[in-house]
Amino acid sequence: MHGFEMVAHSSDLEPGKGMVIRIQGNRRAIFRDFHSKRLFCIDDFCPHAGASLSEGTILHEVIYCPWHQWGFKGMDGRCVTGSIWHVDSFEVVESGDSIWVSLEPKDKMPDSEPE
Numbered sequence: 711m712h713g714f715e716m717v718a719h720s721s722d723l724e725p726g727k728g729m730v731i732r733i734q735g736n737r738r739a740i741f742r743d744f745h746s747k748r749l750f751c752i753d754d755f756c757p758h759a760g761a762s763l764s765e766g767t768i769l770h771e772v773i774y775c776p777w778h779q780w781g782f783k784g785m786d787g788r789c790v791t792g793s794i795w796h797v798d799s800f801e802v803v804e805s806g807d808s809i810w811v812s813l814e815p816k817d818k819m820p821d822s823e824p825e
């Protein structure tokens with residue numbers, strides 16, 4: 711899968727909880743939403759004061775920071791709690807028991823679909 715890296719097995723990820731992964735030396739946070747079961751990946755660094763977002767929670771596809779509860783949409787990393795800040799978000803593909811994450815943020819990915 712060009713432009714993606716396998717980061718975890720499906721069974722590694724508990725719905726509603728985050729997990730930190732490393733891709734090319736960068737920390738990222740992946741989550742499976744408890745209700746929709748959809749997977750999301752964002753930077754593992756809160757732009758407010760630097761908390762690890764993988765230690766936060768996800769509710770209705772919004773990831774909440776563990777320190778001061780800023781919320782970021784899993785889909786695009788936009789802050790939904792009033793800040794103009796956002797975090798990078800990454801494409802996630804689940805294939806069989808494998809979870810793959812894009813190397814580049816969504817807004818920097820080429821238009822083509824993953825192979």
Ligand code: FES
Binds near residue numbers: 757760
């Ligand atoms: S460090 Fe994340 S909201 Fe403050």
